[in-house]
Amino acid sequence: MDLQLAGLRCLITGSSSGIGEGIAHTLAAEGASVIVHGRDQQRTAAVAAAIGGRGQPVLAVTGDLVDPDGCAEVARRCNEMLGGVDVLINNAGGKTSSHKQDGVARPANAAWLETPWDEWRWTYDQNVGAAVRLIQAFAPGMVERGFGRIINVASASATQPPPDLADYAPAKAAMVNMTVGLAKTLGGSGVTVNAITPGTILTPAVQSTFTGWARQLGWDDTSWDEIERRFTSEVLPQPIRQFGRPDDIGRMAALLASPLSSYMTGSNYRVDGGFCQSIN
Template sequence: MDMRLKGRVAVVTGASKGIGLAVTHALLAEGAKVVAASRTAGPELSALARPDLVHEGVDLMDPEAPARTVARAVQEFGGLDILVNNAGGRPPGVDLPRGSFFDASDDEWRAMFEFNLFSAVRAARAAIPHMLSRGGGSIVNVSSANARQPSQMNVDYGAAKAAMSNLTKALSEEFGPQGIRVNTVSPGPVLTPWWTEPGGAADRIAGLTGADRAAVLDKIVPESMGLTTGRLAGPEEIADVVVLLASPRSASTTGAEFTVDSGFVKAV
């Protein structure tokens, strides 16, 4: 299926690995031009190098970084059609998972909201005027199934992602009549470096349970989270939904949430 994205200009945050890398790869494959924002490019993003890909080295904890990234897209490619607010998860210097509400300080709560909510707010604020000047666009916010499935683990993260889902709906209502569609993709557990890198969530859970990393990823996490499919999703499975929402083929879809969570959320 042609996603009708050839020549469209996209900004993807958190693009050097995991879901963001998969989204960047998928958009490029559809002929889009991409500004990939992350602190460092990393080997996998660097391997995608081509004229239609620009890396913007930014720390999205910096309040000025989202606007600089959008400005880079306009400078390099003449405008902006798509914004994928993917950056999120563990802020720099914060360790996850946590087991209790009491495990996060005020500073850690602030850092979590800076990274997972305010970076998206600032990116949207910078992007929307450029989209309006081109007659519309698409914003896809990557939230989390934890926005809808509260848990004692990582309470601050779930709260920030719930706010992201609310932001999506509000933006869709205000700017939908002007041609800007805003939607949410809410992944469950995904096989990204957040889980798999040394010292990541799999290693931390292994330390708590006495199991090895493979058992954590293949058995303990799917069973403890009640994943209907019995496995964590792959980043490409999330990226496919993001690209569909970015595409004009989703022209009547706005203010919607798409949960891609291996069956984690059970509520209707």
């Protein structure tokens, strides 16, 4: 099926690695004009160069989206390079990584009652704030042209929060909530707004984290394939006995970015191997 992405101008934030890089590869392969974004200029340029050569431009832009001036500069550069953005994918995010191991056999997070407000504020700004700034920068142009796609990358923790992920889960829940509200605000404009909820997606960072966790659990001589199978069947059980791959998120993003998805808005689409237990 032709998703009719050829020539669409797409900005994927946080796409110099991980899930964002997978999305950028997929959209470029479908013929879209892609802007790869990151904070490290050399790495971002290298990813854009690796994706390039498929008929449409693959460009690079760097900037800190938490900083209002940095965000404005990213928007200005995107408009300068491509004359606007048709598809905005808010993938950049994350949480503070300053927490120390606490001796518990799981990836460490600060205890809920011990997570300082500064970390709440930083994580909210890193996820929600960055997305809002770019939406406000690009959505008016989409409305004026009568077409646009805004895709917010959330997390399974938004709707199924674990313990002691105090700052991150509410920030991702806010992204799902604002997706629905914005979709209603932009109703009838030709601009759709949706969220994607990834499950655990296998990136180098994720593999390193789960390999370390497996050692804490005493799985010292276990191959990666066995680690993946055991986590998805014993520790974090889900119907599909493996973690997702960045391409899995890329394919969902390509569908939601497509003109063919014009009847899909205000929704949260899970790509999580069946991990989330609730219906919606």
